[in-house]
Structures are given as C-alpha cells and as structure tokens.
Amino acid sequence: MITATKKLSTRYNVAKFMAKGLLSTRHPLLAHIVPMRRCNLACTYCNEFDDVSKPVPIEEMLARIDRLAYFGTSIVTISGGEPLMHPELDAIIARIRHHGMISGLISNGYLMSPARIKKLNEAGLQYLQISIDNVVPDEVSKKSLKVLDKKLRHLRDNADFNININSVIGGGIKNPEDAIVIAKRAVELGFTSSMGIIHDGTGTLQALSEREMAVFNEHKKLGKRGYTRVNHFQENLANGKPNNWKCRAGGRYIYVCEDGLVHYCSQQRGYPAIPIAEYTLEDIRREYFTKKSCAPLCTIACVQQVAVFDFWRDEQTLEGIGHPPRPLGEENEDVIDGVTEMP
Numbered sequence: 001m002i003t004a005t006k007k008l009s010t011r012y013n014v015a016k017f018m019a020k021g022l023l024s025t026r027h028p029l030l031a032h033i034v035p036m037r038r039c040n041l042a043c044t045y046c047n048e049f050d051d052v053s054k055p056v057p058i059e060e061m062l063a064r065i066d067r068l069a070y071f072g073t074s075i076v077t078i079s080g081g082e083p084l085m086h087p088e089l090d091a092i093i094a095r096i097r098h099h100g101m102i103s104g105l106i107s108n109g110y111l112m113s114p115a116r117i118k119k120l121n122e123a124g125l126q127y128l129q130i131s132i133d134n135v136v137p138d139e140v141s142k143k144s145l146k147v148l149d150k151k152l153r154h155l156r157d158n159a160d161f162n163i164n165i166n167s168v169i170g171g172g173i174k175n176p177e178d179a180i181v182i183a184k185r186a187v188e189l190g191f192t193s194s195m196g197i198i199h200d201g202t203g204t205l206q207a208l209s210e211r212e213m214a215v216f217n218e219h220k221k222l223g224k225r226g227y228t229r230v231n232h233f234q235e236n237l238a239n240g241k242p243n244n245w246k247c248r249a250g251g252r253y254i255y256v257c258e259d260g261l262v263h264y265c266s267q268q269r270g271y272p273a274i275p276i277a278e279y280t281l282e283d284i285r286r287e288y289f290t291k292k293s294c295a296p297l298c299t300i301a302c303v304q305q306v307a308v309f310d311f312w313r314d315e316q317t318l319e320g321i322g323h324p325p326r327p328l329g330e331e332n333e334d335v336i337d338g339v340t341e342m343p
C-alpha cells in the first residue's frame, strides 16, 4: 500500500511537472521508451511485440534516459513488449529518478510478485499502469481479471507507487461489459481506473457499437478516484466525431523504440525515426509546430492529455507527414494502444 510520504512526494513532483509544462513549451512532457520488444503474451490485436528480441543493453538504455533528461523531459514511462522481462529494469527506473524525472511503467502484470514489487519500490517507481482486456481469457487476450486478480492483490499489499488499471472497449473485444467489472474491481482495490477506446493500426478510431456506447456511458457515471478519466476527446470519438486538436508528438511527447529511434507514437513508428542520440532540441521545436494529418480521429489518450497543456497556444504551421486518417468503420487490423494514459 502506498505510504503517505510517498503520496506527498509524488504529488509534489506532479505539481512541479504541471508548473514547468505551463511555463515552457520547449521540452517533452512525456516520453515512452521501450527497453525490449519481446512479450510473454501474444494478444492477437497487438502490433507492439515480438517473441524473439533481446533486451536492449543497459548502457544503451541509460544513455537514452540521459538524453531524455538533457531534453528536460518531465515524465518517462517504460513500455514494451513487456518491460518486466528486461533483466535490468530497476536500474533504468533508478536512472530516471536520478535525473528527477517522474517514472512510469506499463506492464501486463503477469510477472508481478511481492518480491518483484518491492524491488520496483526500491528503484523508485512512481506510476504503474496495467491494461486488462476481459474477465476470462479468450483467444484474443489473456490479460484477464481472473488471471491477474492475485497479482493485483500483491500490488495492493506491497506497492509503494500509484496504480491505474485501464480497461478497453471497441474493436475486437467480445464482451464490452467486462470493462465495467474490471473498473469496479480496480476501485475496490484502491487503484484508479481509466477506459480506452481501441484504435486501429494507424492509431485512428473504430466506431463504437450501441452496446459499447452503453458501457462507455456507464463508466462515465462511476465517478470515483479518477474513475472518469474519459475526457472530451474520447467523448467525441465514441460519438463518431473527429477532434480538433494539435498533436505535439515528436515535441511535447516522444516515443523511443527498442532501436533507439524517436517516433511520433506507437502507431506512427517510422516518423521521424531519428536516433535519439542525434535528436535535438531543434527537432523537438520543429515537431511542436508540425501538423499531424492523423490527429482528427486519433485515439491515443496520453498524447491528447499532453496536448491539453498547449491547447490554446501556438498554431501548427508546418505540414506533417504520417498516415492520413482512415474513414470510420473501414476494416482494419485492430490494435489496442498499450500506452493509453499519462504518465
């Protein structure tokens, strides 16, 4: 259970992050970094894992964290693949904290044990997000409440960091009502809960069915402990409406893949694909001002949350690259964003 001291210190860090984010537009607010692409699961919708790759060498990872610190990055969240499979994950977290950046982790939770959780406490982890897709495992996903409930209890009893459980609706998830069961259990255990809309392989929207819409609305009413993290972006998308916003990916948000390349986000890998060692403050500035054509139907909540800081300022005057938005309802490979919420 998170201690009062840890809660206070995390709140102080978040307040600092908010103030710095509002005062300056020249640094990344959030970076996602991948220490290994390999995963111990194989969710059929996922385009963010393999079953063969090796962990990125620790020296390389630490150099990438140092570079993020040089940019003035506020929050660094480690994602994957499954980051808990990296043998030196704790050293990566410790390096993030050494630089005074806020540390986050996205995991499928399978490898959480009391001993592993205590090591994450010692390393200085501040935020963990686990995505749970269904109540009972099926052929699409084994990220299931039934399998993970024991791990969640270990986290409740041992974790000295904040925990958010993300459930999803849309795309190929069979029982949308599972999302409500998962959210209720998260709150019961003392965690926060969020809900994400599944996007397709270009990071854009799959329209919600009537049944999914009912779940989406029910989740909004359960307003407890950050329960209604569904923001106005998702409200529009659920209703099939595009969002008018400025995606600051590549500038205020950056995604660093296992090869050390900076991309806009997990769903726009390939742009701009510059090695982080060569990525500069000028690149960050350029991307801040660059329009992203995929923005209107994008469902990537963490990048949208980052964009809120700069919503009213600085028009984007540079034309971007990237996939054009896909029309609603068009068939595509379903992909759930593994990085739906800040941090």
Ligand code: SF4
Residues within 6 Å of the ligand: 039, 040, 041, 042, 043, 046, 047, 048, 049, 080, 081, 082, 108, 143, 338
């Ligand atoms: S969604 Fe997460 S747990 Fe599932 S295969 Fe992808 S990386 Fe692994």
Ligand code: SF4
Residues within 6 Å of the ligand: 202, 203, 204, 247, 248, 249, 264, 265, 266, 267, 268, 292, 294, 295, 296, 298, 299, 300, 303, 322
């Ligand atoms: S709008 Fe931004 S976050 Fe969304 S898919 Fe495009 S580049 Fe990624």
